[in-house]
Amino acid sequence: MSVALEISGLAKTYPNGQRALGGIDLTVPAGEILAIVGGSGCGKSTLLRLIAGLETPSAGLVRVGGDLVGGPHPAVGLVFQEPRLLPWLSVADNVGFGLAALAAGERAARVGTALERVGLTAHANAWPRELSGGQAQRAALARALVTRPQVLLLDEPFSALDALTRTTLQDHLLELWAFERPTLVLVTHDIEEALVLADRVVTLRPRPGRVDDIQAVVLSRPRDRDSHNFEVHKRRLRAALNQSLAPDTLASDSLTAAAL
Amino acid sequence: MSRALSGRALRRGLVPWLLPLALLLGWEVAAKAGWLSARVLPAPSDIAVAFWTTLKDGSLPHHVSISAERAFLGLVIGGGLGFALGLINGALPVAEDILDSSLQMLRNVPHLAIIPMVILWFGIGEEAKVFLVAVGVLFPMYLNTFHGIRSVDRGLVEMGRVYGLGPVALYLRVILPGALPAILVGLRYALGIMWLTLIVAETISASSGIGYMTMNAREFLQTDMVLLGIIVYALLGKLADIASRWLERRALDWNPAYRTGLEAA
Numbered sequence: 220m221s222v223a224l225e226i227s228g229l230a231k232t233y234p235n236g237q238r239a240l241g242g243i244d245l246t247v248p249a250g251e252i253l254a255i256v257g258g259s260g261c262g263k264s265t266l267l268r269l270i271a272g273l274e275t276p277s278a279g280l281v282r283v284g285g286d287l288v289g290g291p292h293p294a295v296g297l298v299f300q301e302p303r304l305l306p307w308l309s310v311a312d313n314v315g316f317g318l319a320a321l322a323a324g325e326r327a328a329r330v331g332t333a334l335e336r337v338g339l340t341a342h343a344n345a346w347p348r349e350l351s352g353g354q355a356q357r358a359a360l361a362r363a364l365v366t367r368p369q370v371l372l373l374d375e376p377f378s379a380l381d382a383l384t385r386t387t388l389q390d391h392l393l394e395l396w397a398f399e400r401p402t403l404v405l406v407t408h409d410i411e412e413a414l415v416l417a418d419r420v421v422t423l424r425p426r427p428g429r430v431d432d433i434q435a436v437v438l439s440r441p442r443d444r445d446s447h448n449f450e451v452h453k454r455r456l457r458a459a460l461n462q463s464l465a466p467d468t469l470a471s472d473s474l475t476a477a478a479l
Numbered sequence: 480m481s482r483a484l485s486g487r488a489l490r491r492g493l494v495p496w497l498l499p500l501a502l503l504l505g506w507e508v509a510a511k512a513g514w515l516s517a518r519v520l521p522a523p524s525d526i527a528v529a530f531w532t533t534l535k536d537g538s539l540p541h542h543v544s545i546s547a548e549r550a551f552l553g554l555v556i557g558g559g560l561g562f563a564l565g566l567i568n569g570a571l572p573v574a575e576d577i578l579d580s581s582l583q584m585l586r587n588v589p590h591l592a593i594i595p596m597v598i599l600w601f602g603i604g605e606e607a608k609v610f611l612v613a614v615g616v617l618f619p620m621y622l623n624t625f626h627g628i629r630s631v632d633r634g635l636v637e638m639g640r641v642y643g644l645g646p647v648a649l650y651l652r653v654i655l656p657g658a659l660p661a662i663l664v665g666l667r668y669a670l671g672i673m674w675l676t677l678i679v680a681e682t683i684s685a686s687s688g689i690g691y692m693t694m695n696a697r698e699f700l701q702t703d704m705v706l707l708g709i710i711v712y713a714l715l716g717k718l719a720d721i722a723s724r725w726l727e728r729r730a731l732d733w734n735p736a737y738r739t740g741l742e743a744a
C-alpha cells in the first residue's frame with residue numbers, strides 16, 4: 220500500500236518559545252483514516268497546520284505523496300472547526316472556491332456533484348448565513364473534497380455541533396470518504412468519534428507534543444456505537460488518553476537531573 | 480373587507496403629508512397676506528417661480544453642474560487617495576508604521592479650519608474648492624478602508640491560504656470583498672462631508688456654483704433664490720445618500736448587517 224503522508228522528526232517551537240511539538244514520526248498509508256486525540260494544548264492543531272503547510276517546522280519534515288511540504292500543497296485539504304465559508308459567495312461558489320483554475324463548465328459540474336453528495340443541492344444559491352451549523356459544515360466538507368485532495372485534514376470538524384448533528388455528520392463523512400477514499404487525518408477530543416471513524420488512533424502526550432500511543436481499531440464498518448466490541452475499544456482508548464494526561468514522570472526526572 | 484383595508488392604507492399613506500401640506504399652505508397664505516415679510520421668508524410659490532425662471536434662463540443648471548463637478552472631482556481625488564492609502568497600510572505593516580501616525584495626526588485638523596490657508600494658496604479658483612473637498616473626504620475613506628481590511632476574519636484568510644492563494648489572489652478574493660462593507664460606509668460618510676465642505680467653501684469664496692448663487696442673491700435680498708439654493712443643496716445631498724445606499728444594497732446583498740464599521744472621521 221502506498222504511503223500518503225510521511226512525518227519524520229517533526230518539531231515545532233513557536234517564536235514565543237512555546238515547544239508545541241517535539242519530534243513526531245508517523246507514516247499514514249493512502250486511504251487510511253487516522254484519528255489524533257490528546258489533551259488540550261498537546262499540539263494537535265499545530266501538527267495539522269504543519270502538514271497543511273501553514274506553519275514551517277522547526278525540525279523534521281512532512282511529505283505528501285513523496286513531495287516535501289513547504290507551504291500549502293494542492294493535494295492537501297483542511298477543514299476547520301468552523302465552516303469558514305465566505306459570506307459574500309453563494310453556497311455553490313463557496314464549494315467551488317478551490318476550483319478557480321478550472322473552466323466554468325467543468326467547475327459547475329464538479330460543484331453540482333459535490334453539493335449532491337452533501338445533500339445541499341437545494342441550497343446551492345443560498346447565502347452561507349442561511350445555512351444551519353451542520354449544513355454549513357457540510358458545505359465546508361464539500362469545498363474541501365471537491366478539489367480531490369489525497370490527504371484531508373480535519374481539525375475537530377464537528378465539535379461545534381450538537382450531539383445529534385455530530386453523529387449524523389460522522390456517518391456522512393464516512394459516506395463521502397468512500398467515494399474517492401482520500402487519506403483522512405482527523406483531530407478530535409471525542410473518543411467515540413475517533414473510534415467510529417478511524418482505522419488507527421494516535422494519542423499525543425503534551426508539552427511538547429509527542430506520540431504516546433497508537434491503537435488499531437479492528438471493527439468492521441459500519442460500526443455499531445453500542446456493540447460490546449466498541450465498548451472494549453472505548454475503554455482501551457480512554458485508558459491510553461488518561462495515561463497521556465498523567466504527569467510526565469520521565470520528563471520531570473530529567474528536569475530534576477538537569478537541575479542537579 | 481379589502482376595500483376597508485385599502486381605504487385605511489390610503490389614509491395611512493396620506494396622513495403623514497397632512498401637516499407639511501397645511502404648513503405649506505399656511506406659509507403661502509401668511510406670505511401673500513403680508514404677515515410674513517418677504518425678507519424673512521418668501522412665499523413657496525415665489526420659490527417655485529424662482530426655480531422656474533432660473534431653470535429657463537439656464538443659470539440654475541449652470542451653477543448646479545459646476546458645484547457637482549467640484550464635488551465629484553474632490554471625491555475622486557480625495558476618496559481615491561484615502562482608499563489607496565487604506566489599502567496600502569492595511570496590507571503592508573511597514574507602510575502602516577511609516578504613514579498611519581502622521582495621517583492620524585492630520586486627521587485631527589478640522590479640514591474647514593484650513594480654509595484661510597487654502598485661499599492664500601489657491602485664491603478663490605476651482606483648485607481651492609476641489610482641494611478642500613478632497614481633504615475632507617480623504618480621512619473617512621482612509622479610516623474605513625484601513626479598518627475594513629484589518630478586521631477581515633483571519634480565519635477566512637487562512638482558509639484562502641490552504642487553497643494555495645498567493646498574496647494578490649488573497650487580496651482580491653478574500654480581503655477586499657471582506658472589507659467592502661466598511662469601505663462603503665466610508666464612502667457614505669465621504670459623500671456627506673463632500674457636500675458640507677462644498678457648501679461652506681462656495682459660500683465663503685466662489686464666483687460660480689450653488690453657494691455663489693445663494694450668496695449673490697443674499698446681497699440683493701432675493702430670499703426666494705437663497706431658499707432655492709438651500710433646497711437644491713438638500714436635494715443633492717439626499718441624492719448622494721440614495722446613490723450610496725443603493726450601491727450598498729447591490730454590493731452587500733449577502734450581509735444582513737452592512738450598516739456597521741467606523742463612524743465618521
Ligand SMILES: Nc1ncnc2c1ncn2[C@@H]1O[C@H](COP(=O)(O)OP(=O)(O)OP(=O)(O)O)[C@@H](O)[C@H]1O
Nearest residue numbers: 233235237238239258259260261262263264265266
Ligand atoms: N501561534 C502560536 N504562537 C505561540 N504558541 C502557540 C501558537 N499556537 C499554539 N501555541 C501553543 O502550542 C501548544 C499547542 O497548541 P495547539 O493549538 O496545537 O494545541 P491543540 O492540541 O490543538 O489544543 P486544543 O485541543 O485546545 O485545540 C499550546 O501550548 C499553545 O499555547
Ligand SMILES: [Mg+2]
Nearest residue numbers: 263264265374
Ligand atoms: Mg486545536
